[in-house]
Every structure is written in structure tokens, then in C-alpha cells.
Amino acid sequence: xxxxxxxxxxxxxxxxxxxxxxxxxxxxxxPYLFWYVQSPGQGxxxxxxYFSGDTLVQGIKGFEAEFKRSQSSFNLRKPSVHWSDAxxxxxxxxxxxxxxxxxxxxxxxxxxxxILTVHP
Amino acid sequence: GAGVSQTPSNKVTEKGKYVELRCDPISGHTAxxxxxxxxxxxxxxxxxxxxxxxxxxxxxxxxxxFAVRPEGSVSTLKIQRTERGDSAVYLCASSTLTxxxxxxxxxxxxxxxxVL
Numbered sequence: 413x414x415x416x417x418x419x420x421x422x423x424x425x426x427x428x429x430x431x432x433x434x435x436x437x438x439x440x441x442x443p444y445l446f447w448y449v450q451s452p453g454q455g456x457x458x459x460x461x462y463f464s465g466d467t468l469v470q471g472i473k474g475f476e477a478e479f480k481r482s483q484s485s486f487n488l489r490k491p492s493v494h495w496s497d498a499x500x501x502x503x504x505x506x507x508x509x510x511x512x513x514x515x516x517x518x519x520x521x522x523x524x525x526x527i528l529t530v531h532p
Numbered sequence: 533g534a535g536v537s538q539t540p541s542n543k544v545t546e547k548g549k550y551v552e553l554r555c556d557p558i559s560g561h562t563a564x565x566x567x568x569x570x571x572x573x574x575x576x577x578x579x580x581x582x583x584x585x586x587x588x589x590x591x592x593x594x595x596x597x598f599a600v601r602p603e604g605s606v607s608t609l610k611i612q613r614t615e616r617g618d619s620a621v622y623l624c625a626s627s628t629l630t631x632x633x634x635x636x637x638x639x640x641x642x643x644x645x646x647v648l
Contacts, residue, residue, distance in 0.1 A: 518627065520637060
């Protein structure tokens, strides 16, 4: 079964400081990995995604994430945080929609989320 | 273009009542997902449709929950005999489900269900 762990429930940083949000996953095959952001009253917005290729992926709003297979991690980073980045961040793992048998799977498994607070 | 829409945005009901939650996916998206997000938790998968059929309903918690997508577009999540523990935000997402999309799912704003 696939699972995601986000060890930090709540992180506080100062505006302009760097940020790293941790994500560890468990998955038996090559994972699809995602980071979503959820602002109060808003839907989930995709920041970035990874399936194959370059292990460092760039996303929107200046975010990046690095896939490390040996550590089963997909940590999210940003060099300089802005006050508008305050939100809840979710890491998610999904399966290849078309597995070898031709059956499609689609569900995402999310972590518990990390709430980011940004001090001015 | 229009994103995923969900109605109503808020639903308050009494224990034991029946509710329906509606999801309008992005036009042309063949895959549709329902998730449930309880307070302080990440979204949890409920059911996945590919076209009109439920390809995976393993996340439905019990037989009080049912979902349909009769024409392969709009979907309705139905909850019978609601219980207070059903209170949560119900999220809908859709996807083109092609290899190039990497199964990127686009989420709606959710329906907040409160069972009194």
C-alpha cells in the first residue's frame, strides 16, 4: 500500500528565509509524486510533479523539489519565502495510470499536510 | 477555461438525513475522483471514475456512500443516513489521465458538509 509521511505538522519561517518541507513516501513501484498547496477557503493547487527524468523539478511560485529514491523522499524547497506563501502544503503519491496490465489506477495518497506560517 | 466546480459549497444537515453533493469536472476530462478531507488531515481517496464506470471504489467507508457519473461528466456523491462523523470537506478532482499529464488532478473548491 502506498503512504506519505510529512513529519512536520507546522513550520514557521521569517519572510525572506529559505524553506524546506519534508516528505517521505512508501510505494512499491515508480511513484508519481506531487506537491499541492491549499490556502484557506481555496482548493488544492498543484505546485509541481515528478515521474521520471531530472530528479530536481521546478514548479510554480519559485518552488522546487528533489526526488531522492534512496531516501524515499521528495522534499519541497524555496530559497526565499514570501508572506503570501503562508498556507498548508500537501505531498502526494500516485500510481502510473497505465500499469503493465493495462488497468488504470488514479488515486492519490496524501500526507497529513504541513502548515506554513510566515513572520514578517 | 472553467475549472472543477462543486455544489453546494456548504451543506448543513441533520443526523440521519440524505445528502447529494455535485461535481462538474473540467470539460473533456475522462477521469473523476472524490476525496474526503477531515479537519487537520490530508484528503483521503473515496472513489475514482473512468468515464461512466467506477474503476476503484475502495475508499468508500461503507454502504451509506454511493457515487454516480451516468453520462461520463457530472458526478454526484450520495450519502444516506448521515452521521456526525461524515462531517468533512468533500473534494472532487478531474484528470485527462494520459501519460503526458502524469495523472495531474485538478481539484474543485470542495463542499463542506456539516452533520448536526
